[in-house]
Amino acid sequence: MRDLTAYRIEDYMAVPKAFNEEAYRHYKQTTPARIGIWRSGPRYKTETMLRFRADHAVAQDAVFTDVSEEFIEQKGWAQLKTVIESKEEYLKRPDLGRILDDESISRLKEMIKMPPKVQVYISDGLSSTAIETNAYDTYQSIAMRLSQHNIQLNNPFFVKYGRVPCMDHISELIQSEVTAVLIGERPGLATGESMSCYMIYKGRVGNPESRRMVVSNIHKNGTPAVEAGAHIGDLVKKMLDEKKSGVALK
Secondary structure, eight states: OOOTTSSOGGGOOOSTTOTTHHHHHHHHHTOSSOOSOOOBTTBOOHHHHHHHHHHHHHHHHHHHSOOOHHHHHHHTOEEEEBSOOSHHHHHHOGGGGGSBOHHHHHHHHHHOOSOOSEEEEEEOTTOHHHIIIIIHHHHHHHHHHHHHTTOOOOOOEEEETOOTTHHHHHHHHHTOSEEEEEEEOOOOSSOSOOEEEEEEESOOTTOOGGGOEEEEEESTTSBOHHHHHHHHHHHHHHHHHHTOOGGGOO
16 A cells, blocks of 8 residues: 555545546545545445544644744744643643743743734644744744834744633733734644634733634645735734724724
C-alpha cells in the first residue's frame, strides 16, 4: 500500500471506471471532504479507513501536543500563561483559559507600560501545529501591512493554554485600542494546521461575542498566512479609523 501521507485526499480517486471521470475529478478537487471513496460490499475500502484513522491521529496530535519551547524561544516571544496547569484541565475547563495567572499579569505589566494602539499576541488554542506552521508568517505580514499604514506594533508575546476571551483580560490590563490574537483552531479531519485571528476594539472582560471580528481558516490549503496577515492589517486599520469592531463595523 502507498504512503497515506504522500497524497492529498482530493487526489484519492477510489471509484473504478467512474461513469463521468472528468466530473468525478472536478468534484474531488472542490473539497477536502471524503466524497467518492467507493466501497467493498457495504463497507468502505481499507485504504479509505486507514486514511481516516491517520487524519484523526493528526487532529489528536494537534490538540494534545504543546507548542515547543524551542519554537517560542527561537521567535523571541515572551511566554505568559493562563491559570490552567495542564492540557487536561485546559480541555475540561475552558473558562479558566480566559484569565492570566498572577505571575503573567505582573510580567505583562512590566513589558507593556504604555497603552499600545495595537497589540497582537499568539496563543496555542486547540492546535499547536497551526501555531508552529502559520503564526510567525502571519504576524510578520500583519506588521508589514500596518507599517504601510504608519502603525507600529508592540513586540508580540505567547500565551499558553489560552482561549479566545483571554484577549479581553489582556486588553483590560494593557488598555490597548485594538487587540488581536493568533490562535490555533480546533482541528478536523481535513487539516490540523488551521489558525484564526480574533480582533476587538477596546476589549473588556464580559464583551459580547458580537464585538469580535475573526479571520479563520489560515493555512496553506485555506487562506495563506501572508495573504491573511495583509487582510488582518487592513481590518485593524479600519477598526482604528471607525473606533468599533464586530457587527458594528460595516
